[in-house]
Amino acid sequence: xxxxxxATYKVxxxxxxxxxxxxxxxxxxxxxxxxxxxxxxxxxxxxxxxxEFSPSPQTPCFDAIAxxxxxxxxxxxRGGESIDTDAEIIxxxxxxxxxxxxxxxxxxxAAENGLWDVGEKITLNVGHASNEKIDVMIxxxxxxxxxxxxxxxxx
Numbered sequence: 709x710x711x712x713x714x715a716t717y718k719v720x721x722x723x724x725x726x727x728x729x730x731x732x733x734x735x736x737x738x739x740x741x742x743x744x745x746x747x748x749x750x751x752x753x754x755x756x757x758x759x760e761f762s763p764s765p766q767t768p769c770f771d772a773i774a775x776x777x778x779x780x781x782x783x784x785x786r787g788g789e790s791i792d793t794d795a796e797i798i799x800x801x802x803x804x805x806x807x808x809x810x811x812x813x814x815x816x817x818a819a820e821n822g823l824w825d826v827g828e829k830i831t832l833n834v835g836h837a838s839n840e841k842i843d844v845m846i847x848x849x850x851x852x853x854x855x856x857x858x859x860x861x862x863x
Contacts, residue, residue: 765850765851767853768788768789769855770787770788770855770856771785772784773786774858776842779836780834781842782829782831783829783856783858784830785824785825785828790823791846792810792822792823792824792849793811794811795809795848796810796847797809797813797830797844797845797847798846799844800844813830814828814829814830839861840861841861843857843859844856844858845857
């Protein structure tokens with residue numbers, strides 16, 4: 709029998725052969741890895757910067773009070789910012805829902821300037837909704853956000 713070569717020597721020789729063949733691969737992989745990390749970092753930073761500093765319409769802040777007088781629901785602007793008259797008002801009485809622009813429910817003198825200002829009133833005819841829940845929502849169309857939600861019940 710011939711001289712036996714230990715198994716560790718064969719493994720060592722195999723690993724050395726692999727290392728010699730693939731010397732250039734490690735520099736290519738490291739370059740690609742650094743390039744991909746740079747791209748991901750730049751993309752993340754640009755997303756954060758551009759979304760943080762992009763102008764977005766602000767939701768108007770105001771105070772209002774709603775009262776029921778007979779068959780009319782009256783919403784009075786009590787203070788804060790003026791609301792555009794193109795804002796949508798949604799009224800739900802029980803299962804019946806009605807919607808429209810604020811300018812449809814303001815008197816013509818108040819709607820002339822295109823804003824629902826302090827002291828002006830929106831008048832909605834809700835009819836005889838005996839013991840039915842009345843929900844009123846106002847959505848600002850510029851910011852597409854809910855600016856007022858009123859839940860009322862008739863006695």
